[in-house]
Amino acid sequence: MSRGEKPKHIGRNISRIRELRGMKQEVLAEEIGISQQTVSNIEGSEAIEKEKVAEFAKALGVTAEALENFTEESILNYFNSQYNDGNIFGTHCFCPFNPIEKLLDTFDDVKKLYERLIVAEKVKTEYLERVLKNK
Numbered sequence: 129m130s131r132g133e134k135p136k137h138i139g140r141n142i143s144r145i146r147e148l149r150g151m152k153q154e155v156l157a158e159e160i161g162i163s164q165q166t167v168s169n170i171e172g173s174e175a176i177e178k179e180k181v182a183e184f185a186k187a188l189g190v191t192a193e194a195l196e197n198f199t200e201e202s203i204l205n206y207f208n209s210q211y212n213d214g215n216i217f218g219t220h221c222f223c224p225f226n227p228i229e230k231l232l233d234t235f236d237d238v239k240k241l242y243e244r245l246i247v248a249e250k251v252k253t254e255y256l257e258r259v260l261k262n263k
Contacts, residue, residue, distance in 0.1 A: 141198040159187035
């Protein structure tokens with residue numbers, strides 16, 4: 129290791145990858161079968177046993193090497209290579225649903241809601257008209 133190089137902080141790498149994946153400490157702890165407090169302590173540790181690194185890597189969906197060698201620069205390089213020319217979808221976009229169909233389903237749901245509200249208002253109006261007639 130050269131003089132200017134910092135030692136790798138595996139716990140910090142676990143924390144950063146967990147956060148990038150949108151995972152809470154509680155969820156990661158449950159995946160591994162330990163407490164949230166233990167995850168917190170491990171994320172504060174500079175060195176971790178190889179077996180634990182492998183467990184965390186598996187739970188985070190990365191390789192042990194990726195976990196050990198993670199850097200902010202590597203993630204920026206990854207995003208820069210995936211999203212070229214400012215196109216955030218790049219050539220690797222896979223949408224598991226048709227967004228147009230989702231939009232139409234949403235409109236159908238809103239339409240049904242309004243129809244139910246109109247029926248409810250008609251029922252109220254009829255009730256109030258009967259009450260007024262009986263007075």
